[in-house]
Amino acid sequence: MFVDLSGFTRLTESLMAKGPEGAEELSDVLNYIFQPTVELVYEQGRFIPYFAGDSFTAIFPTASNGLSSTLYAASAILSRFSRDQQDKDSILFEHNIGIKIGISEGE
Numbered sequence: 001m002f003v004d005l006s007g008f009t010r011l012t013e014s015l016m017a018k019g020p021e022g023a024e025e026l027s028d029v030l031n032y033i034f035q036p037t038v039e040l041v042y043e044q045g046r047f048i049p050y051f052a053g054d055s056f057t058a059i060f061p062t063a064s065n066g067l068s069s070t071l072y073a074a075s076a077i078l079s080r081f082s083r084d085q086q087d088k089d090s091i092l093f094e095h096n097i098g099i100k101i102g103i104s105e106g107e
Contacts, residue, residue: 001058001070003037003077006098008054030054032091040076044069067105074101 011029015022034056041048041058046069048058060070081099084092091097 001041001060001074002055002102002104003058004055004100004102005033006100007096011095011097029091029095029097033097036080037077040073044073046070046073070103074103077101 012026015026015029018025034051038048038056044060046058046060048056050057058070058073060067060073077099078101081092084090085098087093
């Protein structure tokens with residue numbers, strides 16, 4: 001499963017223009033987004049081998065119900081983003097951050 005944020009480059013540029021305060025806010029935004037998102041992956045007994053800026057790849061081995069775990073995690077992540085994008089008090093609403101998820105299977 002590949003998870004990628006949309007709107008992140010724009011956000012980074014605008015926050016970095018604020019100097020150290022913007023860098024701290026960017027860190028808060030990333031923690032707000034990635035902490036529960038990563039927890040959803042690990043709750044399914046899966047792992048994330050690497051992050052690449054505003055994205056990560058999660059591995060869900062097909063043995064022991066890998067596909068249903070992948071779909072559950074993707075659905076839960078999308079549901080959280082959808083709820084937060086509607087909440088006017090949310091960081092995701094404030095900064096107009098979206099998410100894209102791709103799923104593939106194979107070696």
